[in-house]
Amino acid sequence: METAHVTRRLLILFALAAGLAAVCTLTWTLAWRSGIETLRRDAAVRGDRTTASLKSTLERYESLPYIVGEHPLVQDVLVNQKDEWVDAANRYLERVNRYARATTTYIIRADGLCIAASNWRDPDSFIGASYRFRPYFIDAVNGGVGRFFGIGTISHDPGYYVSQPVRRDGKIVGVAVVKLNLEWFPGADATEPLLVTDDHGVIFLSSVPAWKYHTVRPLPADVAQSIVQTQQYARQILSPLPARIERVLGDDAEIVRIGTGIGAPRYIQTRRALGVPDWDLVTMSPVRPVVNATRTATIMTGFGFALLCLLIFYWRQRRQRVKEVMKSRAMLQKAYAMLNERVAERTADLSQANVQLQREVQERARAEADLRAAQDELIQASKLAALGQMAAGITHELNQPLAALRSFSDNTRVFLERGQYMAAHENLEAIGSLTERMGKIVNQLKLFVGRARPRSLRSPVAPALRNALALLGTRLTGVDLTLALTDHTVDAMPAPFDLRGEYAELVAQIDGLRLEQVLINLVGNALDAVADTASPRIAIDIEVLAATLAISVRDNGPGIPDDVMPRIFEPFFTTKEMGQGLGLGLAISSSIARDCGGSLVAHNEPDGGARFVLTLRRAQVSTARVAAADV
CATH class of the missing domain: 3.30.450.20 (PAS domain)
Structure with missing residues (x-):
């Protein structure tokens, strides 16, 4: 009997030890995988962000x-x-x-x-x-x-x-x-190692100075001789970086150990190709924090398992004692059986009601917490979206005036050297006009102070359309441009639209500069669409309703492909060649329309070409019509 009792205790201890080992092993495996995956994902995001920044810097000076x-x-x-x-x-x-x-x-x-x-x-x-x-x-x-x-x-x-x-x-x-000079680039983020290699695998930019001018792989003899002949790295000794791969995590990530010995640090290495030039950006994320976090999680899990075993043992001992006490009170409980039965039934009802009430309170508290978190995330996302769109719009709209300023300034210097003062004077007037326009564009930053302000602005449509066409005047040469207006409020048929005529005072609820910005983007895209068309045509139609104004821009180009239509308003999506556009024009225009309570949609015409329709709220004026005026 005693031997069986001892054997049973030993089996229980062995089972507890095996369970502890299994729980710790499982915790270590799950924590390690989760930490490595998180580290790899963060490294990939950091690599993409840094690659985009470096490519943007290089492309800015390409031309x-x-x-x-x-x-x-x-x-x-x-x-x-x-x-x-x-x-x-x-x-x-x-x-x-x-x-x-x-x-x-x-x-x-x-x-x-x-x-x-x-x-x-x-x-x-x-x-x-x-x-x-x-x-x-x-x-x-x-x-x-x-x-x-x-x-x-x-x-x-x-x-x-x-x-x-x-x-x-x-x-x-x-x-x-x-x-x-790109020496500043890797030092922008010194928390984790970052390096850039050329097409031969030579590290020429690195946030770790000791790694600079090393190679990630041995150089062939002909490549080394070519580097010496072109004096690419002067007299630098290009020795291989002491690195070895311990585990491959995917096509673009692997765990490497830099240095020799067991204590050499390990990193998750992520590569990103720049394309042009043929460079690779490599991010190194230390693995030590993952190891420390995994070790801590395993230790905490082990202590938790041990504590749970102790609690089970305590509960078992207490239960045994309660049984003994209940057995000694069996005689007394028989005397009060009926009373105890009634008390137990009432207690069960109250307990069930209390549990149900607590469950409802917890669910309500959880719902309120989720709602507050969702509201906070929505506010933050709205702020970030507004800031991103504002910065993208200002950058996109300043590029063209800056390029024009560069061209006018160079031509003015040539005209002055040749004595053509009249032409130089005209260029200076054009420069003044461009700087005034750039000032108006920059003043849009004030709109970020209050989100509701753009909805209360009023702007005539005719001056904005006239300014947009004037800015694109040189590109409109050879294009058949027609303007038409349909006023449903007076049952009017479509008629030619005179920018200085009867409908010159049509007013929309939008800032004038933003309306001009949208019109420039829409007409400019139409000009790009008909660039290779034999007989290019662009039609601008204005449909007047009681509460809205619909401005549509049609062209006879090839239209919008079906696979492009769902993504046409996405930021940075463009079908143009490298350097011809950033893919921000339509995204910014759509955002401006939404901010003003309107919309911007696109579709293909049945007889060919594309149509973009900008719908805006119509501003109410004191009279239905305003006499013709020179706006």
Whole structure:
């Protein structure tokens, strides 16, 4: 009997130990997987965000060498290297470099000799240096676009070089080059290691200085010889980074250990390809926090399991004691059996009612907490959406005036040098008009103070439409543009719409600058759609109802593909080529329409082409019609 009792206790202890081991193992596995997945997801988001930021920085300067090469002064000095032209070219490159905030801008003759540079005043000026061995010069002089990262042969400072061929009368006479300093980029986020590798696997940007100018894989002999010949990394010794892969998590993520020995740190390595140039951005997320969190969760689970076992043992002992006490009171309970039965029934009813009441209170409290959380998330999401749309709109609308300012300023300088003062005066007036428009666009930032303000604004439709068409005037050449109006309030048939006529005072509840911004986007998209059409036509129809105004823009282009239609109003979605658009115009226009209580929809016409309909609330005026006035 005693032996059986001891054996039973040993079996219970063994079962408890096995259960503890199983619970701890399961907790470790689940916590490790969850932590690694979270770390991998965060690393992927960080990699995507950083890749987009780096690509945006590089693309901003992609067209600068081409703009420099198109300047007549640059072409003249490459053809005929006169002293006065060289001096003027140096000063021009210095101004361009200062305004563009690049590191250095310079031009190279077709034989590889630098003849003018923005750093012509510095002791380590590039003027007189030969760059015929540099890959970016070779690519540009052969008619392509050169992209190259390397250490400067004169300044000995690393940088990213973008080059474009300079043509004169169809012949390449030289190369324009812009150098950018990217040393700031990896240091923007020092909490986790970040590095950028070139197409050979050489780390040239890194937030960890010790990893810089190492390779993520051994270099072939021919690649190493090519790097030496082009002096890409000067005299740096390109040794492999001491890293080994411990586990592959997917196509773009793996766990690696950097260094030697058991104590070497481990990271989740995530790669993102930039495309152009052929670089890879690698994020390194330390695994140690996941290990620490997993260990803590396992320890807490073990203590919880032990505590649960103790509570079960205590409950069992107490239950045994209660049984003994109840047995000793059996005689007394028989005497009060009926009374106890009634009390038990009443107690059960009260307990059930109390449990039901507590359940209802808990459900109500949970519902109120969920509602408050949902309201807080909705408010935060609305603020972030408004801020993102406002920033995207301001950036999108300032790009075109800034490009026009650059063109007008360059042309004005040329006109002044040639003595064409009338043309220069006209350009200066145009610059003044553009700066006034940019000021109006920037003033939209005040709208962010109060979300309800745009709904109370009133703007005539005719002046906004006239300003939009005037801004797009040069692009409307050769396009059959028609304007028509249908007023359902007076049973009028469709008729030509005169911007200064009887309906010139149609007023909508929207800010005038925002209405002009939407019209520019809609008409501009229609112009893009009919660019390759033999007989381009655009029709602008205004339908007047008692409470709304519907402005539609139709074109005879190819229409909107079925797979594009569901995503046409999504931010950053565009079917245009790289550099032709950011995919923000229609998204911003749709947002403006919603903010003003209206809508913007698109569909294809049965006979071909597309139609965009902007519906706005009509502002009530004192009289049904306003006499014709010059607006």
